[in-house]
Amino acid sequence: MALDTQTIEKIAEHLESAEREVRDVTKVTDDYPDMSWDDAYAIQDTLRARKEARGHKTVGLKCGLTSHAKMKQMGVAAPCFGFVSEYMNCPDGGEIDCARLIHPKVEAEICVVTKAALRGPGCHVGAVLAAIDFVIPGVEIIDSRYRDFKFDLKSVIADNTSAARFVLGGRPRNADELDLRTLGVVLEKNGKIVALAAGAAVLGHPAAAVAMLVNHLGARGQELPAGSLVMTGGVTEAIAVQAGDHINVRVQELGSVSLRFV
Numbered sequence: 001m002a003l004d005t006q007t008i009e010k011i012a013e014h015l016e017s018a019e020r021e022v023r024d025v026t027k028v029t030d031d032y033p034d035m036s037w038d039d040a041y042a043i044q045d046t047l048r049a050r051k052e053a054r055g056h057k058t059v060g061l062k063c064g065l066t067s068h069a070k071m072k073q074m075g076v077a078a079p080c081f082g083f084v085s086e087y088m089n090c091p092d093g094g095e096i097d098c099a100r101l102i103h104p105k106v107e108a109e110i111c112v113v114t115k116a117a118l119r120g121p122g123c124h125v126g127a128v129l130a131a132i133d134f135v136i137p138g139v140e141i142i143d144s145r146y147r148d149f150k151f152d153l154k155s156v157i158a159d160n161t162s163a164a165r166f167v168l169g170g171r172p173r174n175a176d177e178l179d180l181r182t183l184g185v186v187l188e189k190n191g192k193i194v195a196l197a198a199g200a201a202v203l204g205h206p207a208a209a210v211a212m213l214v215n216h217l218g219a220r221g222q223e224l225p226a227g228s229l230v231m232t233g234g235v236t237e238a239i240a241v242q243a244g245d246h247i248n249v250r251v252q253e254l255g256s257v258s259l260r261f262v
């Protein structure tokens with residue numbers, strides 16, 4: 001670790017204030033260029049502890065930058081992991097208040113809820129499929145706290161991978177009834193199709209993103225407990241939205257999820 005505990009706490013407070021006050025900031029590595037990967041996740045962990053201390057329960061984990069479309073869009077070459085909190089959860093068909101967000105974008109995601117604990121290292125797609133309780137479609141609303149979504153991977157990890165809001169809905173299904181690789185996904189904005197993809201866009205198989213998360217946790221001495229929600233990552237590039245926009249995501253076999261920005 002390049003940063004001491006006090007500095008990590010200071011950066012987490014800085015990023016949390018930016019979110020709470022709905023204002024953008026410059027990326028953390030501008031001020032701390034020697035920050036390590038462990039520092040980046042330590043800042044994220046501190047952010048999580050701060051939210052939990054405010055009563056914001058952590059309700060799921062997320063994989064970010066898991067599709068090549070997203071990696072290309074953001075100019076990074078590897079996935080990252082974050083968490084979602086209770087206050088980020090919005091109802092299917094509901095409204096999202098843009099006044100509480102800086103510059104939101106939406107991502108269509110295939111999400112899973114597990115029924116058995118998973119432990120890495122060595123977790124693979126087969127182990128994940130055996131542990132999935134059900135698959136559910138979702139939309140993630142990302143809102144980087146960094147000006148113009150300009151960041152590097154360490155800075156985005158510190159900023160909890162831009163997590164802001166999420167919506168789950170549609171028709172949950174058992175994983176053994178589906179081939180997650182070939183599930184078609186259609187993202188519509190204001191009634192027009194703006195992005196198309198299939199589940200395989202996420203690391204070849206959405207369960208591979210979950211395995212990667214489990215191995216990441218394993219390297220830190222943690223497991224993914226039974227009953228965990230995991231968002232496996234946007235299947236397409238993220239789409240910018242503003243007040244007045246309506247988003248509908250259709251996932252083959254899993255129904256649709258919609259939301260309106262006000």
Ligand code: 0L1
Pocket residue numbers: 062063064065066070074107140142143144149156161162233234238
């Ligand atoms: O969920 C995601 O894929 C977002 C990861 C962070 C990068 C971004 O803000 O686009």
Ligand code: MG
Pocket residue numbers: 062063064065107109140142231233234
């Ligand atoms: Mg995402």
